[in-house]
Amino acid sequence: MIDLLAPAIMETHGKPGPFQQAGEFPKPTDPGYPVSETALDFYKNGPTFLNRYLPFWMTNYAKRMIAVVATVIAIVLPLFSNAPKGYKWLVNERLNAMYRRLRKSKRDCKMT
Numbered sequence: 001m002i003d004l005l006a007p008a009i010m011e012t013h014g015k016p017g018p019f020q021q022a023g024e025f026p027k028p029t030d031p032g033y034p035v036s037e038t039a040l041d042f043y044k045n046g047p048t049f050l051n052r053y054l055p056f057w058m059t060n061y062a063k064r065m066i067a068v069v070a071t072v073i074a075i076v077l078p079l080f081s082n083a084p085k086g087y088k089w090l091v092n093e094r095l096n097a098m099y100r101r102l103r104k105s106k107r108d109c110k111m112t
């Protein structure tokens with residue numbers, strides 16, 4: 001909501017009028033009402049990168065997609081780094097199973 005309201009408030013109330021000077025209202029240091037961190041950031045730096053170039057609904061989806069992609073990368077990268085170790089373990093287990101069968105068949109051949 002703040003991403004939508006802060007630009008509208010600045011556009012509507014940021015201009016000088018009969019009762020205020022330019023930039024006097026809205027004030028981020030208003031003692032009567034607490035101001036959120038997002039609004040303070042907007043007043044200090046302007047709109048975010050995504051809000052400058054995308055409409056609000058697309059910005060919301062872009063933020064979610066960035067969060068999902070970052071999470072997937074954080075989960076998948078360690079899996080890819082451990083994949084060769086897992087493959088080596090799997091091959092070793094198969095070879096050990098074959099050698100066990102070979103030793104067993106060798107013992108069976110010696111007994112008969």
